[in-house]
Amino acid sequence: MTLVREGDVKELVLTEEVTRTQLVQYSGASGDYNPLHSDERYATEVAGFPSVFAHGMLTMGMTGRVITDWFGPEAVLSYGARFVAQVWPGDRLVATATVTGVRDDGVAELSISTANQAGDVVLAATATVKTG
């Protein structure tokens, strides 16, 4: 159990550099083989994007680490995210989690945001975790 107070903050570098191979790894592990995330030719020529880009769920999965490194995987009661902007190969991602409240029953509420190297938020999330 991890005791925290409102206002406590943790920052975590999720990756120094998103790679195309990581997108392929995530496609294979998750089962989401949408070629937008792994097939440069399809993503550029057919879909009209500058390159492949990360699955939103990959960014959400990576961001989950800031919760589970802090409180452990089994403490998580809820986790929800809004996909704000695309994540591209080459991006550096940093997640910041802030304790926004601790209930009487020891459940802590977190607000989490993940930003890229430009400081733009790519994912906005909330979570609740058991702390006591």
Place this chain on the structure above:
Amino acid sequence: MAVERFPIEAGHIMCFARAIGDANPAYYGAMTGAADVPAPPTFVTASAQFDPDYPLRPQIGEPWFGSGREASGRPQPASTGGGGGGTGLHAEQHYTYHRPLRAGDVLHATTRPGERWEKQGRRGGTLVFSEIITEYHDASGELVVTARTVGVKTEKVPG
């Protein structure tokens, strides 16, 4: 999505943890022999692997919409997941964990539509949001995870 059997396997958890860049030793029990391997919070998304009709996985013997000899082998499927359908995008994903999920659990998932609402888009047109609720139960019927997927589609684009 209907998933009748989604076995939570330690090796699958290990591969998923690698893919999300998570070196937490708890996820590597398949290699270390440790028991009680927890699943990362977003792991149930990998239930797609156990959905026989999942549209974002090539079906054996059928044309695929990714590139081969051409930039695309066929038109994109009507639903690309994420609850949006068509040109829909995955806007939000929410999970509620009723108990920790671990290797050894065997889940089945049932899916139903949730709320639907509209919002005016900034560039004109109407954004249509729709939810899909997926409930993951274990072999004894206990509810383990509830997932709420929000998809968004643009409709009625002017001109």
